[in-house]
Amino acid sequence: MTSQTDAIRITNLVKRYGQSLAVGDLSLTVPRGSMFGFLGPNGSGKSTTIGCLTGLLDPTAGEVEILGGRFTAESADLKRRMGVMPETLGLFDPLYAHEFLAFVARMYGLEESDARRRVTELLAALELTDTRKTLAEYSTGMRKRVAFAAAVIHSPDVLFLDEPFESIDPAGVALLKQWLRRFTEQGRTVFITSHVLETVERLCDRVAIITKPGKLVWQGDITVLANDGAIDYRDRQFESLEALFLHLTGEKYAELNWL
Amino acid sequence: MNWELIGNLVRLRYKLMWAKTRSRNGKIALFMAGYLLFVLLAALLAAGGLGAGMVAIRSGQAEPIAQAVLSGLFVNAIFGTVLLGFGMNAAFSDGELRRYPLRERERFVARHFLGIVDPFWFLILALEAGLVVGLYVYGTYSFWNGAIAVLLLFVCGYLLTRVAGVWIDRLMNTRSGSMVVLMAVMCLSLVPGTLAPVLKKNPALLPGILAVLRYTPPFGAAAAMTHVGADAALGLGLVAAWAVGLAMALVALERRPLGRQQVARKSGSLWDSPFDRAAALFGPRMAPMVGFWLRFYLRNNRFRMLYLFSLPLAAFLTFNVGQMRKGGAGLAVAAMGALPVVTFMGTSRIAVNQYGYVGGAFRRFFLFPTDPAASLRAGSYAAVVLGAAMIPPAAILWAVFAPRPLDARMVLMPVVNGITALFVFHGLGLWTSLYGPRRGNYDKSLGNDMSLMGNLVVIGVMLSCMFLPMLLKFVAPAAVSLEYWWLTLAPAALAVAFYAACLRGASAAFPARRERLLAIVEGKA
Numbered sequence: 001m002t003s004q005t006d007a008i009r010i011t012n013l014v015k016r017y018g019q020s021l022a023v024g025d026l027s028l029t030v031p032r033g034s035m036f037g038f039l040g041p042n043g044s045g046k047s048t049t050i051g052c053l054t055g056l057l058d059p060t061a062g063e064v065e066i067l068g069g070r071f072t073a074e075s076a077d078l079k080r081r082m083g084v085m086p087e088t089l090g091l092f093d094p095l096y097a098h099e100f101l102a103f104v105a106r107m108y109g110l111e112e113s114d115a116r117r118r119v120t121e122l123l124a125a126l127e128l129t130d131t132r133k134t135l136a137e138y139s140t141g142m143r144k145r146v147a148f149a150a151a152v153i154h155s156p157d158v159l160f161l162d163e164p165f166e167s168i169d170p171a172g173v174a175l176l177k178q179w180l181r182r183f184t185e186q187g188r189t190v191f192i193t194s195h196v197l198e199t200v201e202r203l204c205d206r207v208a209i210i211t212k213p214g215k216l217v218w219q220g221d222i223t224v225l226a227n228d229g230a231i232d233y234r235d236r237q238f239e240s241l242e243a244l245f246l247h248l249t250g251e252k253y254a255e256l257n258w259l
Numbered sequence: 260m261n262w263e264l265i266g267n268l269v270r271l272r273y274k275l276m277w278a279k280t281r282s283r284n285g286k287i288a289l290f291m292a293g294y295l296l297f298v299l300l301a302a303l304l305a306a307g308g309l310g311a312g313m314v315a316i317r318s319g320q321a322e323p324i325a326q327a328v329l330s331g332l333f334v335n336a337i338f339g340t341v342l343l344g345f346g347m348n349a350a351f352s353d354g355e356l357r358r359y360p361l362r363e364r365e366r367f368v369a370r371h372f373l374g375i376v377d378p379f380w381f382l383i384l385a386l387e388a389g390l391v392v393g394l395y396v397y398g399t400y401s402f403w404n405g406a407i408a409v410l411l412l413f414v415c416g417y418l419l420t421r422v423a424g425v426w427i428d429r430l431m432n433t434r435s436g437s438m439v440v441l442m443a444v445m446c447l448s449l450v451p452g453t454l455a456p457v458l459k460k461n462p463a464l465l466p467g468i469l470a471v472l473r474y475t476p477p478f479g480a481a482a483a484m485t486h487v488g489a490d491a492a493l494g495l496g497l498v499a500a501w502a503v504g505l506a507m508a509l510v511a512l513e514r515r516p517l518g519r520q521q522v523a524r525k526s527g528s529l530w531d532s533p534f535d536r537a538a539a540l541f542g543p544r545m546a547p548m549v550g551f552w553l554r555f556y557l558r559n560n561r562f563r564m565l566y567l568f569s570l571p572l573a574a575f576l577t578f579n580v581g582q583m584r585k586g587g588a589g590l591a592v593a594a595m596g597a598l599p600v601v602t603f604m605g606t607s608r609i610a611v612n613q614y615g616y617v618g619g620a621f622r623r624f625f626l627f628p629t630d631p632a633a634s635l636r637a638g639s640y641a642a643v644v645l646g647a648a649m650i651p652p653a654a655i656l657w658a659v660f661a662p663r664p665l666d667a668r669m670v671l672m673p674v675v676n677g678i679t680a681l682f683v684f685h686g687l688g689l690w691t692s693l694y695g696p697r698r699g700n701y702d703k704s705l706g707n708d709m710s711l712m713g714n715l716v717v718i719g720v721m722l723s724c725m726f727l728p729m730l731l732k733f734v735a736p737a738a739v740s741l742e743y744w745w746l747t748l749a750p751a752a753l754a755v756a757f758y759a760a761c762l763r764g765a766s767a768a769f770p771a772r773r774e775r776l777l778a779i780v781e782g783k784a
Contacts, residue, residue, distance in 0.1 A: 051622075054625075054626055055625055055626065056622050056625045056626070056773075056777070057774060058773075058774070073625065073631075073770070073773075076628040076629065076630075077628070078628075079626065079627065079628035080628040082626075084626045086619070086622055086623075086626075088618075088619030088620075088622065088781065089619065089620075090619055090620045090621075090622050090623040090626070091620055092551065092555065092617065092620045092623070093618075093620070093701065094554060094555055094558040094559070094701065095551070095554060098529060098530075099532075099554065102530075103547050103550070103551050104623075104627075106546075106547035107547055107548070107627040107628075107629060108627070108628060109628070116530055131529060134558075136702075
């Protein structure tokens with residue numbers, strides 16, 4: 001049983017695609033009310049892990065518990081309390097933004113009047129007021145904003161954000177960060193993957209770093225970095241998340257004499 | 260012209276095609292396509308090209324027969340490409356080619372060179388070449404004149420379909436474009452049906468019509484094949500002029516910016532949608548999903564084009580196939596087969612490949628706190644509703660143009676057959692969506708991007724609809740006679756039961772197919 005203080009508990013998670021191992025025996029816990037950064041190099045299994053945590057993929061082995069309940073692809077009650085912004089955004093391009101958000105809201109069980117009110121407020125807040133354009137005609141940054149709005153429209157208790165800040169302009173990023181901080185202040189949990197380590201360092205209070213194939217190499221509190229402190233790891237001091245990340249995942253330098 | 264890079268792109272195209280055959284389904288598709296193409300080519304070469312050449316020589320009517328064969332091939336190629344989408348799959352778009360160091364003219368040549376080397380166009384070329392060989396072997400006609408003529412005709416056919424494709428694409432993106440396309444197709448499809456009786460009554464019109472047809476590419480090619488000297492040169496010149504003209508028209512059309520249908524919304528009308536009103540009929544749980552799928556279908560250019568084409572196509576099939584049998588009974592039997600086609604023609608592409616055009620948004624269905632298979636069922640309900648909506652206009656049109664005296668059973672029987680086809684097709688579509696998916700491009704109006712299984716279902720059901728009543732007329736005439744109209748009710752009831760069983764079965768199979776479907780629709784398989 002998950003501790004009352006844990007929002008997510010992953011135990012010995014394994015995911016294979018045929019013979020290929022994508023996630024190998026991953027175990028970690030995410031406390032409730034935390035802003036949790038889930039980091040790893042390309043192809044390390046971050047999106048696959050999120051797929052298993054959100055019901056998109058069936059784990060080959062292991063167990064996932066969310067908000068105290070065992071989570072499977074059929075856990076409708078838990079899904080209602082989760083918001084997800086997938087890496088691919090998952091937008092239905094022929095729809096207009098308000099139609100898409102209203103559709104998502106209705107699918108999460110919101111009443112029609114509530115759905116319309118929240119859609120209108122979200123569109124105004126995220127400056128997505130051009131109702132003549134379908135989602136296919138939106139810029140990448142605007143599409144990201146719509147995907148973020150779709151993830152939060154039903155006020156979830158746990159929010160999974162896969163690469164949320166890339167392609168969004170600085171003002172948009174500032175707004176999202178402000179919303180996410182308020183979100184966690186209310187005791188809700190945010191699970192973020194990102195390659196922008198500076199943002200993760202400033203925003204998150206806990207971080208897990210994985211390497212191929214989905215193996216946990218470090219998990220811990222990073223709030224010490226905000227106070228000009230350093231992270232201790234095996235008798236070494238790391239003053240930035242980037243330094244720790246590169247140390248754990250292996251720095252690579254390749255010389256190309258023509259470049 | 261950067262021929263080296265264009266050559267590399269051709270190689271890349273075939274490498275990509277070959278890469279698809281690495282999967283098990285790809286190997287089956289390759290084997291089936293190769294086998295079918297070989298059999299078709301052998302049969303058609305014998306019966307079509309070479310055979311026609313032999314008949315042409317023996318009958319002493321070389322030019323009229325060459326005109327008829329080449330015109331038939333030309334029209335069929337256009338029909339096959341524009342309606343069924345064969346040979347219209349461009350390997351690379353202009354945007355994709357812009358990343359290579361190619362100038363505008365080189366990109367145009369590269370795109371269309373890649374387009375014309377499609378196996379479908381080679382089949383047409385082989386058939387036309389068969390006629391040249393036939394005329395050369397059995398007669399005394401010039402092989403080289405014929406070879407040049409069919410090559411130019413082959414290019415003309417390709418260019419004409421491209422011009423038609425781009426024109427339709429541009430029109431479908433304008434507000435009144437669909438109506439223009441509908442009127443044009445209506446007029447074209449009614450020509451053969453109305454021309455035959457008119458010519459029968461006024462045979463004097465025929466020379467005039469033939470005089471006009473002399474200026475068409477197939478007649479020009481026929482002249483080049485069956486004449487020598489100046490007449491042959493004139494024929495070749497005519498086809499060449501058509502090719503140049505069509506190429507210029509294609510360049511001009513492609514340069515025109517693609518319009519976008521933009522409907523300015525008033526704040527009050529933001530939430531007032533006919534899609535949601537229609538979807539509400541399915542109850543509060545299914546309504547949002549059905550509403551989504553209705554939008555997905557109705558905003559798709561290919562759906563709209565095929566939906567509009569289906570009525571004139573049914574009229575064309577009824578009057579052309581029916582008149583071959585002579586008299587009202589023939590027309591009634593033809594209508595029994597043709598009217599059902601309208602119930603799935605429009606929805607066919609998406610219905611047999613429901614998730615193929617959704618792309619990465621497919622994963623959204625698994626994030627919702629509902630049964631993910633509900634998306635499959637809702638998509639099918641939307642397709643059935645749209646298919647069923649075509650039955651009343653088709654029945655009314657048939658009632659208006661049916662032979663007199665009109666018997667209500669003459670309308671009822673095709674309508675009941677339409678219901679049968681509607682449920683059988685969409686029941687099969689559920690399975691092909693799960694087991695024969697293929698990543699497609701939602702924005703493309705033309706081209707055939709269905710999987711082998713999808714093609715088999717669409718073409719198979721269409722041919723069954725068209726020819727089953729004809730077959731029954733010979734084997735069991737009572738089954739298609741008005742007297743026993745109630746016989747059509749049993750297949751309709753069975754079709755509804757079949758559809759219900761498919762809904763249950765496909766929903767149960769859906770979870771096991773989830774990850775495979777995801778990999779295919781996201782382009783990772």
